Amino acid sequence: MDKVLIIGGGIAGMEAAGQLLKLGYEPVIAEKEDHLGGHVAGWHKLFPDMMDASALIEQLASKLDGATVYLRTRVAYMNRLKDGYSVMLSNGTGLVCRAVLIASGFRLFDAAKKEEYGYGVYDHVITNSDLEAWFNGVEDFRVPENPRHIAFVHCVGSRDLKAGNPQCSKVCCMTAIKQAIEMKEKFPDAEIWCFYMDLRLFGKKYEDFYINAQRDHGIHFVRGRVSEVGEDIDGRVVLKAEDTLAGTQVKLKADLLVLMAGMLCNEDTATIASMVRAAVDSDGFMRSRDNIYRINESNRPGIFFAGACTGTKTVPETVAEARAAALDIHNYLSGND
Amino acid sequence: MRERFASGFDPFVLPFLIGFFFVIGYCILGIVRIMFQLSREDRRMFLLSLITPTTALKNIWDIFANCLLHVKLWKRNKVLGFMHSSIAFGWFMLIVLGHIEVMLYCPGRIHLFYYPIFFNYFVAENESTIGGAVLFFLMDFFLLLVLAGIALAIIKRVRSRIFGMRRTTRPSMLDRVGLYSLWAIFPLRLLAESFTAHISGGSFLTIPANWVFRQFLGNDLHMLPTWWAYSLALCVFMLVLPFTRYMHIPAEMMLIPMRNAGLKIRHARKGFARVEVLSCPGCGVCIDACPMSVKKANLKDCTVYLNRQLRRGNEKRIEEISDKCLLCGKCEALCQVGVEGPALRIAQRERRKYGFSQDYSGIDVAPMAAAAKGAKVLYFSGCMTRLTPSVGKAVCSLLQKAGVDYVWADRDEGLCCGRPMLTAGRTEQARQLIRKNEEMILGSGAGTLLLSCPICYKIFTEEYNLPGVRVVNYVTFFNELVEQGMLKLEKGDLFYVYHDPCELGRGCGIYEEPRKLLGRAAGITEAPKNRAESICCGGSLGSLTLDFQHREAMTLNALKNLYESKADAIATACPLCLATFSRYSERPVRDIAEVLDAQSHV
Numbered sequence: 001m002d003k004v005l006i007i008g009g010g011i012a013g014m015e016a017a018g019q020l021l022k023l024g025y026e027p028v029i030a031e032k033e034d035h036l037g038g039h040v041a042g043w044h045k046l047f048p049d050m051m052d053a054s055a056l057i058e059q060l061a062s063k064l065d066g067a068t069v070y071l072r073t074r075v076a077y078m079n080r081l082k083d084g085y086s087v088m089l090s091n092g093t094g095l096v097c098r099a100v101l102i103a104s105g106f107r108l109f110d111a112a113k114k115e116e117y118g119y120g121v122y123d124h125v126i127t128n129s130d131l132e133a134w135f136n137g138v139e140d141f142r143v144p145e146n147p148r149h150i151a152f153v154h155c156v157g158s159r160d161l162k163a164g165n166p167q168c169s170k171v172c173c174m175t176a177i178k179q180a181i182e183m184k185e186k187f188p189d190a191e192i193w194c195f196y197m198d199l200r201l202f203g204k205k206y207e208d209f210y211i212n213a214q215r216d217h218g219i220h221f222v223r224g225r226v227s228e229v230g231e232d233i234d235g236r237v238v239l240k241a242e243d244t245l246a247g248t249q250v251k252l253k254a255d256l257l258v259l260m261a262g263m264l265c266n267e268d269t270a271t272i273a274s275m276v277r278a279a280v281d282s283d284g285f286m287r288s289r290d291n292i293y294r295i296n297e298s299n300r301p302g303i304f305f306a307g308a309c310t311g312t313k314t315v316p317e318t319v320a321e322a323r324a325a326a327l328d329i330h331n332y333l334s335g336n337d
Numbered sequence: 338m339r340e341r342f343a344s345g346f347d348p349f350v351l352p353f354l355i356g357f358f359f360v361i362g363y364c365i366l367g368i369v370r371i372m373f374q375l376s377r378e379d380r381r382m383f384l385l386s387l388i389t390p391t392t393a394l395k396n397i398w399d400i401f402a403n404c405l406l407h408v409k410l411w412k413r414n415k416v417l418g419f420m421h422s423s424i425a426f427g428w429f430m431l432i433v434l435g436h437i438e439v440m441l442y443c444p445g446r447i448h449l450f451y452y453p454i455f456f457n458y459f460v461a462e463n464e465s466t467i468g469g470a471v472l473f474f475l476m477d478f479f480l481l482l483v484l485a486g487i488a489l490a491i492i493k494r495v496r497s498r499i500f501g502m503r504r505t506t507r508p509s510m511l512d513r514v515g516l517y518s519l520w521a522i523f524p525l526r527l528l529a530e531s532f533t534a535h536i537s538g539g540s541f542l543t544i545p546a547n548w549v550f551r552q553f554l555g556n557d558l559h560m561l562p563t564w565w566a567y568s569l570a571l572c573v574f575m576l577v578l579p580f581t582r583y584m585h586i587p588a589e590m591m592l593i594p595m596r597n598a599g600l601k602i603r604h605a606r607k608g609f610a611r612v613e614v615l616s617c618p619g620c621g622v623c624i625d626a627c628p629m630s631v632k633k634a635n636l637k638d639c640t641v642y643l644n645r646q647l648r649r650g651n652e653k654r655i656e657e658i659s660d661k662c663l664l665c666g667k668c669e670a671l672c673q674v675g676v677e678g679p680a681l682r683i684a685q686r687e688r689r690k691y692g693f694s695q696d697y698s699g700i701d702v703a704p705m706a707a708a709a710k711g712a713k714v715l716y717f718s719g720c721m722t723r724l725t726p727s728v729g730k731a732v733c734s735l736l737q738k739a740g741v742d743y744v745w746a747d748r749d750e751g752l753c754c755g756r757p758m759l760t761a762g763r764t765e766q767a768r769q770l771i772r773k774n775e776e777m778i779l780g781s782g783a784g785t786l787l788l789s790c791p792i793c794y795k796i797f798t799e800e801y802n803l804p805g806v807r808v809v810n811y812v813t814f815f816n817e818l819v820e821q822g823m824l825k826l827e828k829g830d831l832f833y834v835y836h837d838p839c840e841l842g843r844g845c846g847i848y849e850e851p852r853k854l855l856g857r858a859a860g861i862t863e864a865p866k867n868r869a870e871s872i873c874c875g876g877s878l879g880s881l882t883l884d885f886q887h888r889e890a891m892t893l894n895a896l897k898n899l900y901e902s903k904a905d906a907i908a909t910a911c912p913l914c915l916a917t918f919s920r921y922s923e924r925p926v927r928d929i930a931e932v933l934d935a936q937s938h939v
Contacts, residue, residue: 115916116724161885164920228723230748231730238749 002333003028003097005087007075007272010038011060011315012103012307012322018063019326025333028068028097030075030089032268036061038105044135046315047178048205056315074268078275084302085276099302099329102272102286103322106263106308109157109165117153117259118229124237124254125229127156127261128175135182147190147255150183151239152176153226154196158262167283169262170312173200176260177213184217192219193252195226195241203314222250229257263312278303286310296325304329339461340443341536347458349565350451356575357450363579364587367615371591374607379600386598396594403673404589405429410673416489416500423486425586430479438462438472454571457530457537458564469538477540480530483523491520504630506621506641508582515581518574525567532560582619589674592616602677605684606647613681616674617644623668623678628873631894632887635661640668640678647681657882659685663891664760664879665839670869679879686762686881697752697769705750706780712744715783717774717797719790720753721912728912731930732789732811738939739823746781756796757878771800778803787814789930791841791911792878798845810841812851812910815933819857829936832860833927834904836895836918837871838911851910855929858936862902872898874909876917892921900924908932 002025006013009031017027035041036057043053074090084098111119111127119125126134126142134140154176158169173196180192199221201207213219223245230238232253239252265284273280278298279287286309289297296304306325307318330336372380386392402408405426411418435453439446442460446452452459462469494516497505508516527546530539534547536557550559578584592612600609621641629635638658646654659682668678709715716736718729729745736743755770778786786803788794789811797808818824835855841847848868855861866872875891896918899907906925909915919926 113920115727115919118726121727121730162920164885164889229726230723231726 002026002099003095004099004101004329004333005030005075005085005095005097006101006103008038008103008105008307008309009033009036009069009071010103010105010307010318011040011056012105012309012318012325013038013101014057014060014064015319015322016101016103016306016326016329017067018060019323020329021063021066023326023330025330026066026068028070028095029064030070030073032072032074034071036069036071039108039129040315042129042133042136044132045178045182047174048203048209050178075272075275078272080276080300099304099333100276101304101306101325101329102278102298102309103306103325104266104269104272104309106312107266109163109261109264111156111259111261113163114156114160114259116228117156117226117257118231118237119259122229122231122237122257123235125257125259127259128172128179129261131179131183131258142256144255147183147187149252149254150180150187150190150192150256150258151226151237151252151254152180152192152194152258152260154194154199154260155225156259156261157264158260159197160262165262165264167312168200169260170200170202171314172260172262173198174203174206174209174314176258177201177206177209177219179258180219181209181213181217184219192217193254194219194221195239196221196223197225198223203316224250263308266309269309276300276303281310283311296321296328302332304332341459341461345446345449345452345459347455347561347564349561349568350455351568352565352572353451353454353568353575356572360575360578360587367579368591371608371611374604374611375600375609376603379603379608383595383598383600387594392594392597395597399593399597400590403593404586407673413671413673414501417493417502420486420489420493420500423482424490427479427483427486431476431483434472434476434479438476441468441472455564455568457533457539461537470540473538473540473543477542480523480527481542484527487520487523502621502625504621504624504636506619506624508619509645511577512581512619515574515577515583518570518577519583521570522567522574525563525570529560529563529567532557532563582617584615585618585674588612588615589618592674596675602680602684605681605688610681610684613674613676614644614647617641617676618674619645620673622671622673626667626671626870628663628665628667628875628891628895629661629883629887631890635887638662640672640676640681643678643681644676655685656689658682660881661883662880663839663873663875663877663883665873665877666843667839667870667873670843683760683762686760687764689762691763694763695766697766697773700752700773702752702773702777702780705747705752706777708749709744709746709777709781709783711781712742712783714741714743714785714787715746715778715781716743716787716789717746717751717754717778717793719747719751719788719793719912721790721792721916723747723751725912725916725928728789728915728928728930731928731934732787734934735815735818735824735930735937736787738937739818741818741823743787744781744783746777752777754790754793754796755800756792759796759800760879761881767796767800771796775801775803778806785809785814787811789912789928791838791844791847792913795840795844810845810847810850810910812841812847812854812929815930816850816854819854824933825938826857826933826936827938828857829859829932831906832862832904833906833908833932834862834864834899834902835867835929836864836874836899836907836909836914837868838909838914839871839873839877841910842871843869851929855908855932858933859908862904864899864902866898874911874914874917876913878913888917889921892917896922 004020004025004027006027006029009029013029017029020027040053046053076088076090078085078087085100086096088094124142134143157163157165201210222243224242226239226241228240232238237254237257241250243250278300281287286305288295288310304325306322407418407422435456438456439453493500530543531546534543602610619641623640627639638661643658662682664679666679722729752773755767758767785807794810872895874895875888908927908929910929915928
């Protein structure tokens with residue numbers, strides 16, 4: 001039976017492994033963290049159905065019976081053979097497989113690099129992932145007891161040449177709206193503000209969320225970037241921004257500021273790519289054969305991609321891509337190409 | 338001693354005379370034009386300085402040391418220093434000795450400009466007399482010196498790397514004509530004097546050469562054509578001189594007295610600026626110095642090319658180069674002649690006409706002044722510190738620990754210091770902002786103005802009029818607090834490399850104080866390029882057109898220099914450097930205030 005190495009045990013790696021098992025292969029997942037599920041495992045609820053992220057992970061994990069999973073394991077090296085790859089994992093396991101699926105995902109932009117927002121400097125500035133962790137019950141002293149004013153800043157480290165990341169992270173607009181609604185539900189008296197450049201609500205039911213947020217929850221949307229963030233004597237965050245629709249300057253004191261940190265290519269992507277001489281794109285993500293029809297394929301035979309290693313993706317996109325990659329691998333291994 | 342020709346003339350001197358009178362005439366006209374371009378008070382100041390004994394002496398010494406001996410260049414690069422000073426000083430001595438010879442042996446001919454130059458052709462002197470032997474020896478010695486310089490120049494043209502220069506300028510067409518004629522002058526002089534040595538005498542160089550040539554030539558037919566060639570080479574060099582980089586030879590002699598008189602650039606094309614542009618020798622030191630030159634696309638945007646385009650009057654390129662520059666000032670710091678690249682560019686930017694100009698005169702500073710009242714020390718953080726909140730927070734924490742009576746003037750509302758407007762050439766807007774800030778600061782009643790941004794610090798010290806207020810940079814202020822025992826620091830284990838921000842280092846000349854201060858809280862190592870040679874972080878507000886991709890390459894290059902120090906982390910004293918570096922750095926980047934804050938206790 002053919003072994004297939006899957007680099008990364010996030011939702012893409014898990015879904016692909018489950019599908020490959022059904023197709024009769026032996027998937028081997030190498031995950032660098034101590035748990036499966038990647039970023040989604042740290043999330044609370046997923047839009048647009050507000051499904052529990054843990055429920056998705058459970059579903060994916062339930063289909064992994066028979067798959068080999070190595071946690072806290074990285075790829076030490078990978079060599080091209082005549083027909084396949086010889087791989088050494090950091091836990092000492094060696095394996096030979098004809099196909100490798102790279103599902104190494106993304107990393108979150110380090111919000112401290114946008115100094116003007118004061119992440120790590122002011123007491124009440126957190127990121128989207130910090131907030132999800134707090135929703136999941138992780139204690140966070142930065143979230144006040146009973147916040148009266150909460151501000152969300154979109155596009156932190158996305159679509160920002162100065163931060164070195166020109167592309168859109170796709171999910172943050174919707175995440176901000178989702179989190180704003182969740183916060184409003186937790187703190188009905190709080191006033192919530194979202195500062196955005198554009199709202200990119202392209203997916204199914206996303207627009208409904210936006211309308212709900214405004215109509216039912218009274219969340220304020222301000223089109224304009226936050227220019228600087230200060231702190232007043234009480235430790236509250238002071239935001240200065242421009243409302244480009246009203247053409248006025250806005251100054252807002254908030255008890256909590258949430259930064260929508262964007263998606264960047266994973267740091268390990270380049271290392272893995274260089275082992276098999278797979279091409280890396282100008283944005284730092286993996287380069288697919290093309291971006292329309294063969295997103296799952298690399299320029300090397302037997303190397304496949306799934307999920308956010310080739311660009312920013314939403315959860316449903318990632319899962320669909322993982323399934324497609326499993327089928328691509330099956331076709332490749334059974335010579336149906 | 339005898340004169341060979343009673344007439345004291347031969348037609349071969351004519352080319353030399355044509356070139357000579359052309360250059361002299363051109364320079365006199367140029368001086369007159371520039372004098373008229375100066376403003377009335379500048380002209381008065383300049384003329385007065387010429388007759389003030391101390392400045393006059395300084396002028397003579399500076400011209401001697403810089404134009405002839407190239408003292409500054411020696412300090413930087415010994416081989417280049419030798420090359421330039423051997424040509425300049427050697428040639429100067431040949432001319433001086435020529436005049437001494439004429440004055441000693443045929444004083445009646447001194448009014449003929451060509452006599453000292455072609456002395457050996459016209460006068461047959463015997464080296465057996467002591468005077469002749471010494472003079473001829475000296476003439477040959479200096480000729481040898483010049484020839485050695487020329488030989489180095491030729492090697493440098495072929496392989497500039499041997500001389501420690503990665504890149505040099507691409508000479509223009511006329512520059513090449515000037516260059517080759519300059520190279521030709523001295524070998525031709527050696528040949529001409531050698532052919533004449535058995536008649537007119539010579540020394541250790543010319544007599545053996547004469548003997549060698551006589552072994553196979555056997556007649557004197559080559560003599561006159563070689564003197565013609567020598568004269569023609571001189572003629573060509575002098576005719577093209579005004580239109581080549583060699584114009585720096587006469588122009589620098591004008592630049593030094595003007596600078597010593599205290600003149601400033603007031604117009605991008607006229608007066609003092611014109612003299613600076615003409616004084617550029619086109620050596621290309623600024624190409625390697627320029628932080629933009631890490632990208633090949635920007636190679637032709639450094640000061641040497643600005644000067645070239647200013648000479649040619651290529652408006653499009655002049656604007657492009659002027660707008661692109663980061664104004665880091667490194668070209669000026671390394672320039673042997675002292676061409677003020679940044680000031681030239683700002684003067685050029687001032688010439689632009691904008692369709693729309695902001696008006697700040699209506700801003701009400703009363704609320705800001707009210708917020709600034711009531712403390713001895715007024716802390717003005719500036720826009721850049723407000724965008725890097727960690728710096729402002731650390732400064733305030735240190736002030737509190739030291740028990741300083743202070744108020745953060747622009748914590749809530751504040752105006753820009755005006756420096757970005759000034760560097761963009763929008764002087765009027767800058768003046769408006771300066772007046773507003775002056776009003777706010779003087780109204781606060783504080784005796785000390787504390788600044789944590791060197792961009793603000795530079796304009797506050799240079800352009801603001803704040804009687805009774807001490808303007809102080811935070812590195813100076815914190816050093817004082819430590820020395821007075823108000824701030825207690827504990828030395829940490831980390832090693833920092835200090836990055837000199839352009840505006841604080843080259844801009845304000847503050848190099849030692851930040852190192853002293855940082856040394857109290859941490860270990861210090863140095864980067865290979867530091868102090869006046871520090872590389873701009875690439876984030877400078879000076880550039881109007883440079884995009885992020887080009888800036889990124891510069892930031893990475895500047896970081897590479899800092900990494901070479903093997904320090905654990907990078908420290909700087911400018912919020913803009915901090916923000917720029919921390920986006921790309923592999924090692925932690927901290928402001929000096931943050932380092933101090935972590936190492937201080939109450």
